[in-house]
Amino acid sequence: MSEEKNLNFLEEIIEADLKSGKYKSILTRFPPEPNGYLHIGHAKSICLNFGLAKKYGGKTNLRFDDTNPVTEDTEYVDSIQEDVKWLGFEWNNLLYASDYFEQLYAFAVQLIEKGLAYVDDSTAEEIAQQKGTPTQAGTRNGFANRTIAENLALFADMRAGKYADGEKVLRAKIDMASSNMHLRDPLLYRIKHAHHHRTGNAWCIYPMYDFAHGQSDSIENITHSICTLEFIPHRPLYDWCIEQLGIFPSHQYEFARLNMTYTVMSKRKLLQLVNEGHVKSWDDPRMPAIAAMRRRGYTAASIREFCDKIGVAKRENLIDLGLLEFCVREDLNKTALRRMVVFDPIKVVITNYTKDEEILFSENNPEDENGGNREVPFSSEIYIEKEDFMEVPPKKYFRLAPGQMVRLKSAYIIKCDEVVKDDAGNITELRCTYIPESKSGSDTSGIHVKGTLHWVSVKHAITAEARLYDRLFTEENVADAEGDFKNYINPNSLQVIDAVYAEPSLVQAKFDERYQFIRKGYFCLDKDSSGRIVFNRTVTLKDGWAKEAKKA
């Protein structure tokens, strides 16, 4: 067995580092800010960080980047942990940037003592103005000339709460003329008299991302700190801090974040959809949030497979939603229990069926030899889908039509004899005859039909609510579309059917089971099911006939 070793660029770096002896083992981290729910884009990062560590015998820390108390909340801390676990990963240590606040403060003092940081009394506007522009150098103000002793005292006073929010900041003293804006005396600490979800009111100054992230990596001895492309310009600052402090040299590497068609991936936009009621909650099954996908019926395995298939590189990408759907179908096809459910019924009366009822058997999953069978009751009155009958069928229509025969799945072949209509001309009932010797499993009729329909016995059917989801947006590339992204929300992203007719075995539907409603799609029980049954459609089945019909 010779394995092809198509490595992505991060795997190449890691293998080189391991081979050269730079590291004996690797340590990565997944560093979410607890200010929102995790989404499929985070899943890519999670699979990457945990996956890389797993592949190379290393470990991964889960570290909450909680340096901005006003936006963060324990609700998110909890949901993030749940989602990472659900995706199937185990972290080495559960950590918080806030664990390091004391250490980070000491680091800041160290920079001040080296003359590399100063307290600035300027307003946010002044600082922004003095920063210059990408093409114009910034200018340094007089506060940069404060003495070390003065800065030390002022910084201590900042911590002690002597100043109001915004009154002073601590800045690194680097280079106001740098072509890299992040090196133009970046802010290190700001004053926020705010309650922090973990440290409470112990602090009124909080480190900025750039002063917290790299040092946190370093404290934990993270070897490979993997983040998204937009942090590339931060890397020189990341390295500068570590070098000036003389601490463990973690290294930052950047990859392209996931973008997907027909959805948005920014926490800000997703939060907006929730807050403005365009969706019901973060776990509304239309959302790309992990919690939402879980509720919708996506399996963790299918999401991991998706993340594996999309690969990792440095170029911007827009992944086809179809690939995600392919991954769930592939997984669910092997595992989902087959059931029959009629969504939009039309009654079929089998005129020559004289028995009251009989029990038939149908396989739970044709892909699984050991999947077993279930009982399905049959009687003289059944429902089939309206769309499975046409009075005037087009060519290649293999379903029911006057004089045409079809197989009822796991039951008999029937032939349509008569179409019954009401006064308005609507079809109310189809009258058919069945072929007694065509019974599934013991068919001696010798008749071959092309179409097989799902059905349910009228008197045995149970009803349930079905929620059918479609893409959340109408535009393929939402981020690139003109104007407000909310203009492109798909008004038909949710279709609720109050009553679909299901075979009786589904009264026992369980939350952890996945179902394939034959010819309809993959479904799972929604958490709203209590006192009633609610099914979410995870994804449709591929529909070859829809394409065929479109051509005509």
Add this chain to the structure above:
RNA sequence: UGUUCCAUGGUGUAACGGUAGCACUACUGAUUUUGGUUCAGUUAGUUAAGGUUCGAAUCCUUAUGGAACAACCA
């Protein structure tokens, strides 16, 4: 107008100077008691121009195109 990053079929991703491959999509056909699945096949690609080389997707140069960078956010 500065700096940085990127450029391979419709989409995504390989090929590490030596036959441009894989997956999804699309399209054919076969099988099928799900118009599902499965199987077989087809279409389709190196941004451009120069150079280096026996040989370039790969190295160099220039151009073109795209993206990122100025928040007391991360």
